[in-house]
Amino acid sequence: MPVFYDNRELVTPGDLLAEGNYAAGKNTYKVGNRIYASQLGLMEYDKREVRVVALNAFYTPSVGDLVIGKIVEVNVNGWTVDINAPYLATLKASDVIERFRPQRDDLLSVLDIGDLITAKIVSYDRSRPPTLTIREPGLGKITYGQVVKITPTKIPRVIGRKGSMISVLKRETGCKIVVGQNGLILVQGRNPEDERLVVMAIHKIEREAHTSGLTDRVTEMIRKGRVARNESGVAGKANR
Amino acid sequence: MNQELPERLIDESMRRVDGRKPDELRPIKIEVGVLSNADGSAYIEQGRNKILAAVYGPKEVHPRHLSLPDRALLRCRYHMAPFSVEERKSPAPSRREIELSKVIREALEPAIFLERYPRTAIDIFIEILQADGGTRCAGITVASLALADAGIPMRDLVVACAAGKVDGTIVLDLNDVEDKLGEADLPVAVMPSLNAVTLLQMDGLLTLEEFEQAINLAIDGCKRIYKLQKEALKAKYLAIKEEVEE
Structure with missing residues (x-):
């Protein structure tokens, strides 16, 4: 049962991912016992299943979202x-x-x-x-705040493993964040500057979603943003 | 561009009008995700061809009555810009463009999982900015990249390339002069991973042996372009990865 790509390797539609007794997971399809990719994305597999995490996709509704x-x-x-x-x-x-x-x-x-x-x-x-x-x-x-649109496949990255990324965003800026599964994210802060910082961070996450060490880079970016703001005196006193 | 017509299309040393060998492709440059307002887009330069493709959807169908209950509606527009050829072309769709739109749509249709999105539409726009022969093939090649860029699930990328006969020799990837003065032109579109042909046309005359030789050459050309297609699709993301992970 050979697998032809490594975990987290970039694959394109039509790439033969694996042969043999695997289940065809997300963004893949099966012909006979061959599994092919149907999206541009990152390959993932375990003992049972082969799947692709798509890099760009549209939202498909699902009950409970x-x-x-x-x-x-x-x-x-x-x-x-x-x-x-x-x-x-x-x-x-x-x-x-x-x-x-x-x-x-x-x-x-x-x-x-x-x-x-x-x-x-x-x-x-x-x-x-x-x-x-x-x-x-x-x-x-929605009565106030800002809504950001990103590609829906990157929503899990904004949330992070066990909510690690989103809790960083909330903790560092004090904003309330509502993540829609359809790629729209609502950011509600005490002032527009805080919201802008979160929006910038979300765009960074979207752009660099397929890279590693992202949470640290985002934390650093927000801290730098806050320092720069406090120095220029835009926010006045810290909002804590 | 091609004011004076050459006397011979292939010289003694088997070089073609643009200096290529019989089985050589024109230089190809591909870029993916060039338009921010489209859901997916791609751009190709193949020799002197310059083609832009954009994809929208899947989305609600307008007008409503065109929607299909069991699958998505695929709509395709192949269009040549008025300045794409030497003599100004009327921007209105010509008979030829309408036919090519249909042919290209049918070449891409088998690659897309249309049955997963009933009652929706996927629109493909192929704009020829500069034409130099073989635009339908290059059009199919970019359009399939634009579809993949839009995140539309596909069985495989579709790639197209022509072969033909000029001055009695079977050649690959004909340009405008070779297409017009040559004896035959054979555009082929394939899904290389699945080994499936989705478009096969022929213009001119070939013997059975020549046809076989030509189609094999065309498929070989397709496979070479397929590699470039995949690279182009990945390039956008690999660049970001390198940038942040130094």
Whole structure:
């Protein structure tokens, strides 16, 4: 059962990854007993499975995911939401308003076109568009902060192993960070400077996601950024 | 560019009009991810050909009625810029461009897992900035890179190359003059890892033996370009890796 590439080696679509009794994991496919890559990404394998961590991909909805979306349409009994996926999602009015009455309730006053929301996906299959809910603590309309867009495959890197990366970002800047599985990240800080620092760090993570020692470099970058800011006196006193 | 037509396409020492050997490719330069507004993009220079490809999707289909219930809709536009040839070309799609769009779409279709994304559309735009023969082949080669750059799951990269017959000799990767004055042109697109042909056209006359020789030469050329394709796809990420890991 030979494997033709090393762990974390860069592979391209069509590369023959392994032959034999392996399971075809993410971003791979099987023909007979040969496993090929279907994406540009980093090869990973263990005794059982061969998979590829894609470097660039679009978001495929999955039930239970937390996503950040934008209202693009207001209908009679709900909203259409762009969740950065191949399909537009729907949010039912009955989910947002208790005892919804189509004749009386004004949906525009609840959520208008262009509003950003955090939501969870409650259903999705091949035959109909995904549906969302905001009926959970912490979900709903976003009222302040900044939203950054990155490629969805790099979301795990922003979170880090057991949340190591994200806790660094939170601890070093004091910002609240909500990570949508669809590649959108909400950053809410006490002032725009803190938020800007996090946004810069996230872009750095996206660009260098396939390299090692990233958490240390990001920590260093944020600390330098804060020092530079305090010296120039933009923030005045430290926000702690 | 090619004002005076050469008398002979191959000289005594078996050199072609541009100095190449019969089985030599034109110099190729490929770059991936050149456009920030497209989901995926790539650029190729093959000899004097300059081609840009952009990919969008998968996304909702507009107009709605075109969407397919069981797979994604693949749309392809091959277009030559008015300044891509010596005499200004009307920017309106010509009969030839419409046909090539279809042929290129059908050459790329088998490589993409379209059935995974029903009711969506994937759009491919191939813009010929400068043409010098063999643009359909180079167009397929870049378009498949743009698809991979967009993160669209593919069975394999598609790579295309032509072979043909000029002055009685079977040659690889014909340029404009050789294509126009030669006896035959045979564009071939393949998925090299899967050993599958996705496009095969022929223009002109070849004997059965010549055809076999030509198709083998074309496939060999494809395999050489395939290596460059893979390198180009990885280059973007390897550069960053080197930069930060010194």
